[in-house]
Every structure is written in structure tokens, then in C-alpha cells.
Amino acid sequence: MILRETITITDTINLATAIETFVQIETVGRSKKTKTWYKDKLYKIADQLGGKERSISTILEIDLFKLYEQIQQSKISPDTKHGYIRALRKFFKFLHRRDILPMDLARDLRLPKLPRRARKGISNENAARILNAAKNNARDYALLNFLESTNARRGGIADLQVSNLFLDQPEPLRRRAIIHEKGDQDRIVVMSQECYKALVKWLKIRGNNCDHVFTTAKGTPLTPAGISEILDRYKKKLKIKEPCSPHQWRHRWCRKRLEEGMPLAQVSQLAGHKTATVTIDFYGTFAIHELHEAFDRYYKPPKTF
Secondary structure, eight states: OOOGGGOOOGGGOBHHHHHHHHHHHHTTTSOHHHHHHHHHHHHHHHHHTTOTTSBGGGOOHHHHHHHHHHHHHSSSOHHHHHHHHHHHHHHHHHHHHTTSSSSOTTTTOOOOOOOOOOOOOSOHHHHHHHHHHTTTOHHHHHHHHHHHHHOOOHHHHHTOBGGGBOTTSOTTGGGEEEEEEGGGEEEEEEOOHHHHHHHHHHHHHOOSOOSBSSBOTTSOBOOHHHHHHHHHHHHHHHTOOSOOOHHHHHHHHHHHHHHTTOOHHHHHHHHTOSSHHHHHHHHOOOOHHHHHHHHHHHOOOOOOO
């Protein structure tokens, strides 16, 4: 690991070294996917700045503004543009904070606004079809019910420990679990009665001493990729064409709770979002027929005399 104390001569530090240092220090405790995301974005940025061997001491603020304009004018998607500029800003902020650069060269680069879009997620019909198809597999049925009712991310489900369940406690505590997921955070989720029963059944027949709740046939912990593979298997078996990834189940959960009238603040907290703004940005846009139905359901005209 390249630590701050070993970096004494900025002139000798090239972009490749700076990127590796950033990834090693700034993504400690983060997933392998996050590390790969930053490396991919930053090495492509390095190519646009003259190559990974370029000394960071030769990079000027104007270089970043030119790169910013190139990204903005490119034909890549708004989300991809946003990702590149977010990585660029965080990288140069890190270099300044670690005294590798005397100033934050990217401080005036604004993040582009992302278009607001409705994210409905997997349909109720497809969710029900997959759950029904999994009924004969105790592990899959418990896992999919946990995904469906708690809206936990796949990383949190893969890392779920038996010690973080309260199945032997009285109601309602027994339907809660502590999960460890995005941003190296712990949070409490609430599961359905069906999920509770499915977990009890699975743990009785699991047949190994691994502390991870969801394991493979060999008794090793199921990985996040393994969870996606399970869903892909059911998608193929049922000949479903629409997306069914774990995140599609999260989209469905948030959207459905809002449609059912759950207060925004509660949806946001149960979803594990940092702020309610995140929830609004992703799930606060409704089609006109949905708004019309909500209007007719909630609108009460004033009484007239």
C-alpha cells in the first residue's frame, strides 16, 4: 500500500501511482465492484489526460475543464457522464486532501444533472411467478422472500449472518434482521411473516455450521454474484424477458410502498437511502394515470352549505 508518508516528491508521482493510491485508501471496506468501478473510470480519464505515466504535477486546472467539456459533449449516456465526473472530482479532492496536490483542481467542476426517471422494477406478476417456482427449494424460497419483503441489497443478503437474526424472539422482534451493506453500514430490516417461516424452515435443514444464512450446496457462503445467478436461473426457466436482477426487486419494493401510501420518510429509511431526496429522485415520478388515481383516492372536496 502506498501511504501518504511515503509520497514526498510530487514530481515523481504519475497518474497510475496516484490512482492506485486513491483506490487502496479511499475504497477500504468497499466491495470489489466499487474498486473496479473507480479504477475503470480513472484509468480512462488518465488516457484522456495524456496517459497513466503523466506526472500529476504537470496537470493544470484548464486540463480538467477541457476534459469536462469533452465528457459533456460526448454521446455517452447521462449516467455514464455523471459517473466519470463524479470519479474525477473525488480523485482530485483526495489528492488535495492528502497534500499530494496543493489545490483541488476539480473543485469547480459541477456534476451534471441526471434525468428524473420512474423506476418501477420487476412486475408483481413476475415476482409472484419466481416466488412460486422457488417453493420447492427451501434456500431459494427463503432468500427470495427475504429479498422481496426487506428490499435488502444483494450484498447485504449474501453477508447476512445467523447471529444477526432474531428468529427465536417474540413477535415482532423475530421478523427483524441486521444487515451489513452499501457504504459499510449496518441497518435493520423488517421481513414478512412468510419470509420468517421460510427462514426457519431453511435453517433447520441447512446442515452446516457456517454463520452465513445463505450457503451453497458445499456449505460455503453464497456470493452476491451467486444471488444474481439464482435469479437468472428462474428467469430463464420461466422464460421471463423483463429484467429480474436483485436491484429490480428493490425498485419494485420502493415503488409499491409509495403507491400503497406509505409515508416517504418511512420508505426512505426502510430502503436504506441516505436521504429522502434519493427516494424522490428515483421513485417520486409517477405516470399521469397513477397521479389521477391517487387524486381520486385522497382528494376530499370542501363541504358546502
